[in-house]
Amino acid sequence: MAKIVILGGSFGGLTAAFELKRLLGNNADITVVSDDERFVFLPSLPWLIMGWRRPEDITLKVNEILRHRGIEFICEAAKQIIPEASKILTSEKEIPYDYLIISTGPYLSFEEIPGLGPEKGYTDCTFTLDHAARTGQTWKRILKNPGPMVLGSAQMVSCFGPSYELAFEMDAELRKRKMRHKVPIIYLTSEPYLGHMGVGGFGKSRRFIEDEFAERDIKPIVNQAIEEVTPEEIRLKDGTKIPFKLAMIAPPFKGVPAVAPLGNPRGFIPVDKNYRHTKHKNIFAVGVAMAIAPPEPTPVPVGVPKTGFMTVRMAKTAAATIAAEIKNEILPTPEELSVICLMDMGNTAAFMKAKPVLPPRQKTILKKAIWAKWMKLGFERYFLWKMKHGLSQWP
Numbered sequence: 001m002a003k004i005v006i007l008g009g010s011f012g013g014l015t016a017a018f019e020l021k022r023l024l025g026n027n028a029d030i031t032v033v034s035d036d037e038r039f040v041f042l043p044s045l046p047w048l049i050m051g052w053r054r055p056e057d058i059t060l061k062v063n064e065i066l067r068h069r070g071i072e073f074i075c076e077a078a079k080q081i082i083p084e085a086s087k088i089l090t091s092e093k094e095i096p097y098d099y100l101i102i103s104t105g106p107y108l109s110f111e112e113i114p115g116l117g118p119e120k121g122y123t124d125c126t127f128t129l130d131h132a133a134r135t136g137q138t139w140k141r142i143l144k145n146p147g148p149m150v151l152g153s154a155q156m157v158s159c160f161g162p163s164y165e166l167a168f169e170m171d172a173e174l175r176k177r178k179m180r181h182k183v184p185i186i187y188l189t190s191e192p193y194l195g196h197m198g199v200g201g202f203g204k205s206r207r208f209i210e211d212e213f214a215e216r217d218i219k220p221i222v223n224q225a226i227e228e229v230t231p232e233e234i235r236l237k238d239g240t241k242i243p244f245k246l247a248m249i250a251p252p253f254k255g256v257p258a259v260a261p262l263g264n265p266r267g268f269i270p271v272d273k274n275y276r277h278t279k280h281k282n283i284f285a286v287g288v289a290m291a292i293a294p295p296e297p298t299p300v301p302v303g304v305p306k307t308g309f310m311t312v313r314m315a316k317t318a319a320a321t322i323a324a325e326i327k328n329e330i331l332p333t334p335e336e337l338s339v340i341c342l343m344d345m346g347n348t349a350a351f352m353k354a355k356p357v358l359p360p361r362q363k364t365i366l367k368k369a370i371w372a373k374w375m376k377l378g379f380e381r382y383f384l385w386k387m388k389h390g391l392s393q394w395p
């Protein structure tokens, strides 16, 4: 029986595990290895920071959802992959595989910028449950003792949406509390222009975000790299110094150390159109862990985002490819990836769709509407329910 190991228990890992179980039943031995016992619905972390969600509202226990479906769960961190021997090493075990799917997400590389990050530096972050909980505390302090805030993304980030969402959400909440005039907001980013988002923009996204920020008095500083952060200020490479009381800055992204040796110089894994490693034919990589080349060079380097929507699509393709190979069937020909995004804007939201992900595109939609906010709220409940019940075949 084929032994399939999946690294990571999040959007990509769980989708791949459920799909493989659905397609192969008891004809494969499926194991998920993750260093986190929880599935966290990451898109809701900005709402957790704002105090609009509790951790228990947006997390599931991975073991509980896999156990009933005959999928083994090992809660350990992979330390190394030995592709020549088809095995993974954790600190406790050697785990052999016939096929491996990697969906380990990003390594948040705070150490590339002195003073960056919540652990060894002075900035907050949205990207993990623990970081978001901490940022929520800093936000509460701002509400009690207002002062300047800087939100945004450092160089080599490849996920811009949450910083935009937080800028809109914090602006809306401060206005509701009649204290916006006490909190100057700067949006600082490595993107060459507002609304670039690592994908060369979504249609009119540049004009859209510029207008929305101007209306809300959110001051943009674009096309910048950060030199260092001190307890009081962010120092940019061009010498500008930006004082802050709260700085929520997305750090550079890399591949996680255990899988980075299989990847490009930043540790992201090169794959073909079915998400198979370009060199190791029994290894697949999906989601943030895989490599997508940027659509254009930018003065300050930025990465291409791999959204939850894209990650789920990739995981389904990788699972279908492995299942077809095991059953000696014709391999699937995947459609070109597209992206759908719902960006919360505090009291409204924006719906964005681009097909394909990178320009030139066949189709781009960007609409601001209250129905986009309702869709975002509904999607959170739907996706958590779908994951809880292992319904990966649902859209």
Ligand SMILES: Cc1cc2nc3c(=O)[nH]c(=O)nc-3n(C[C@H](O)[C@H](O)[C@H](O)COP(=O)(O)OP(=O)(O)OC[C@H]3O[C@@H](n4cnc5c(N)ncnc54)[C@H](O)[C@@H]3O)c2cc1C
Residues within 6 Å of the ligand: 007, 008, 009, 010, 011, 012, 013, 033, 034, 035, 036, 042, 043, 044, 045, 046, 076, 077, 078, 079, 103, 104, 105, 106, 126, 127, 128, 159, 161, 162, 256, 258, 286, 287, 288, 289, 306, 307, 308, 309, 310, 311, 340, 341, 342
């Ligand atoms: C704050 C935030 C908001 C977002 N908002 C949206 C949104 O609105 N819409 C959207 O489509 N996308 C959004 N995204 C992006 C979306 O969350 C990601 O695309 C998705 O999480 C990627 O899934 P993944 O499986 O590749 O990686 P991740 O979700 O990062 O999961 C990685 C998994 O690997 C595990 N892992 C890591 N290292 C190891 C190791 N060494 N050994 C074992 N396990 C390991 C982790 O514990 C985790 O389970 C958002 C992301 C963030 C952070």
